[in-house]
Amino acid sequence: MDTTQRTDQQRSADRRRRELLEAADRVVLRDGPQASMNAIAAEAGITKPILYRHFGDKGGLYAALAKRHTDALLASLRAALDAPAERRERVESTLDTYLAAIEARPQVYRFLMHPAEGSAGGDHGFDVGKHSAPLLRRMGEELAQVIEERVDLGPESQQLARVWGHGIVGMMHAAGDWWLGERPCSRAELVRSLADLLWGRLAAAGDRVGGPGF
Amino acid sequence: MDTTQRTDQQRSADRRRRELLEAADRVVLRDGPQASMNAIAAEAGITKPILYRHFGDKGGLYAALAKRHTDALLASLRAALDAPAERRERVESTLDTYLAAIEARPQVYRFLMHPAEGSAGGDHGFDVGKHSAPLLRRMGEELAQVIEERVDLGPESQQLARVWGHGIVGMMHAAGDWWLGERPCSRAELVRSLADLLWGRLAAAGDRVGGPGF
């Protein structure tokens, strides 16, 4: 019947879609964010127009691909964040989870963070305002929610939690990016340093007064 | 003479270079990071090859253009950071300076932060690893230096200062990016919230235990 047919088709289309996403994954893993539609199509054993039929445009494919990894990473982070432990331990565990993830697959991480959308299409009025990596935003919002649920911040807690969520995520991201490039210390050391920062060690430290010659 | 001639030429070349940079600035201000070499050349009243003679490739022009704004912004930040005041006040003033800058010229800010380098040139082996916004790195290093100079962090202070420098800059950046998009509060409120975070209010806050129904 009509229904069963459409189900069959849809199942087939979904399978194909998953195959295509996996091929795209392989290419991104190999070529980084520069992966071209041609390369992805070739890796999948087909040609470009099929990709476009499935995902609309490059942004669509990017979104679908990013959603997979973003969801997976966010699930790990949420697990670390929701563990039944002391707050500091939870924070450290979350930081470590994130850093381990970006350390394990730097190419994927760079793809998620630096989409490099060129907008070469005729319509030059691409949505420039919203081209920031959505993963950061989602992580920020998630963290904000957890903070607001679990930490007592008095009035205006919602506002404060959101600012902190995005701020902490940004701290984690920038420190991770820098660390990944220079590897100046071990992961554990980085985690401890960042947690120390969040724990107010900056405010607690004294001014340095006795410099050499002063 | 040979010398004077070369000086004349150099001066002329420098003037031209400055004119071109100003034209590029105007285009970036109008079109954001999507500004094309063609558009910039047209704005300057010339054609592409001249741009390439002056700047080598798009990356060169980007670097020259970015250096101007980066230097200017870093100078402002350093002034705020080095002011003779209490540490908290200095931190708040620095945060506010940064946020005011990105608020005043969002397009330029986006251009600096999200270069969107496509690497369409024949040689596909572009240096993908180093494509992160250099402004963030420079700010991180500067801040690290100031922290190490001014704050007493005991042994391993250098390492710690660098981690914190990059982490704090990332916090500022991500929070600023989010704030610029959603405008959920005033600039002053944002500054206070972030400073509170750095001042250890997260560690000081109590767990939220008495939720509704539990």
Next chain:
DNA sequence: CGTGCAATGTTACTAGCGGTAACCCGAGTC
């Protein structure tokens, strides 16, 4: 059995990008 219809796939194309080779022309110099 043949015929129309829908999905699937390909080839061949457009438009625009970064980047370059080749030519062109006016100004000064011997």
Next chain:
DNA sequence: GACTCGGGTTACCGCTAGTAACATTGCACG
């Protein structure tokens, strides 16, 4: 006057994202 030389242009290359139009298969229906 021929000759080089810096600044400028046209016309091109190879690449990209994205699309139109054509081929092929399979399957329901008269």
